[in-house]
Amino acid sequence: MRIEDLQEEDLEDIVEWFDVGVFRFFKEPINVEKLRILLPLVENKRPSRIAKKVVDKNSAKIIGFVSSTIDWDNNMMHIRTLCTRPGYRCKGIGLFMMDEILKICFDVLKLHRAQLFVDEWNSAAVSFYDKLKFHKDGLMREAVKINNQYKGWYCMSMLAREWERRSIVD
Numbered sequence: 001m002r003i004e005d006l007q008e009e010d011l012e013d014i015v016e017w018f019d020v021g022v023f024r025f026f027k028e029p030i031n032v033e034k035l036r037i038l039l040p041l042v043e044n045k046r047p048s049r050i051a052k053k054v055v056d057k058n059s060a061k062i063i064g065f066v067s068s069t070i071d072w073d074n075n076m077m078h079i080r081t082l083c084t085r086p087g088y089r090c091k092g093i094g095l096f097m098m099d100e101i102l103k104i105c106f107d108v109l110k111l112h113r114a115q116l117f118v119d120e121w122n123s124a125a126v127s128f129y130d131k132l133k134f135h136k137d138g139l140m141r142e143a144v145k146i147n148n149q150y151k152g153w154y155c156m157s158m159l160a161r162e163w164e165r166r167s168i169v170d
């Protein structure tokens, strides 16, 4: 596996397996145009969006991607979209991507906090972030209406000092 910047030409591939049910910010119909918001961006000489893809060295296929925004006022990375390609899940690719993006967040950019939002019913993703030792800051209970039912989402985070402790333990 190798990690590289996500690029415009990758979106045609990703659009095929992008899950609008999970990434509710994106509305149907999903297309490349809408996915441009995932791409890396530099503003005022600083990154305001960081996006990486994982490429399988043998097949040269994209097998996962992660996209985040940086809030420089508060020294925070918001991990907005993270996805492992269907058929490649539960093989450690997600952990690899998160490790890489958190290294950028804490070791390279020296930010204070990484955060993300995850739906409470997305049990695979909640277990995944638990495994990474993200802290559950809170549940936004009954915050979204899906098929006439109210459901919640968690805000989860990791602070720089928790990352350092984790690096030492690992």
Ligand SMILES: CC(C)(COP(=O)(O)OP(=O)(O)OC[C@H]1O[C@@H](n2cnc3c(N)ncnc32)[C@H](O)[C@@H]1OP(=O)(O)O)[C@@H](O)C(=O)NCCC(=O)NCCS
Binding pocket: 019, 022, 082, 083, 084, 085, 088, 089, 090, 091, 092, 093, 094, 095, 096, 116, 117, 118, 119, 122, 123, 124, 125, 127, 128, 129, 131
């Ligand atoms: C969440 C997601 C990114 C995880 O990626 P992945 O590459 O499959 O994850 P990994 O193989 O690195 O999993 C690492 C750990 O996460 C947890 N995990 C991952 N998938 C899981 C599942 N289906 N059920 C329970 N736990 C799961 C486990 O603790 C696992 O560790 P283990 O293998 O020792 O049991 C992937 O399921 C995905 O792309 N889902 C669809 C998009 C999505 O939900 N994104 C997150 C939105 S916030």
